[in-house]
Amino acid sequence: MSIKKHIPNSITCCNLISGCVAIAFAFGGNLKIALSWIIIGAIFDFFDGMSARLLHVSSPIGKELDSLADIVTFGVAPATIVFYELQVMEYPGFLEHFRTIIPFSAYIMAAFSALRLAKFNLDERQALGFIGLPTPANALFWGSLLVGASTWIEACSWMFFVILLGIAACSWLMVSEIPMFALKFKHWGWKGNEVKYIFLLTCMPLIAIFGIASFAVIIAWYVVLSVIIQK
Secondary structure, three states: OOOHHHHHHHHHHHHHHHHHHHHHHHHOOOHHHHHHHHHHHHHHHHHHHHHHHHHOOOOHHHHHHHHHHHHHHHHHHHHHHHHHHHHHOOOOHHHHHHOOOHHHHHHHHHHHHHHHHHHHHHOHHHOOEEEOOOHHHHHHHHHHHHHHOHHHHHHOOOHHHHHHHHHHHHHHHHHOOOEEEOOOOOOOOOOOOHHHHHHHHHHHHHHHHHHHHHHHHHHHHHHHHHHHOOO
16 A cells, blocks of 8 residues: 555644644633644645645545645634634623623634635636635634734724624635635746735735734735735
């Protein structure tokens, strides 16, 4: 029995385990460590598909397993980070009685992540780009935002409404029909890759300015740029 055909699925399982670990730390309030495990999961997610192509061992099982792992790492894990934040942040006085119920609204985003991944598996238009916000981008947005700006967010009661609006907006973006570019290069020349290079170059100062929260700013900029280039 060839061992190499099991390598991609083993890497995908590492992605799944990373997501489970992220969820455990998120429930415990260790959001920075939870974000770290989501990033680790994203690295495994990148290499499982690459290894399958390099080893010529792609399979339908691998595709389905990849989606299941992504639901955990990029759907449930970031939703749990938001769930925790909604438990500890300041609430407007008239909503304080609903503190035990409202945090569960974060898992609406996990449901839409699953819908997004199901659509992706069946949509043949997404070979070179994306239709809607990719789940890893959504996960990095929420993880970096709530880790990098947690002190400010938790101190402002009006941020409660921003978080709820953000959940609704990101859920819609994931299943929307908005075309979004992918960082895939057929060649390294400038022509044909202008948007990708502009995006990468603008990311550098954002990382320097915003630190951990830069991922949230970068994902927001990615969405805006994707919309602009369609006009």
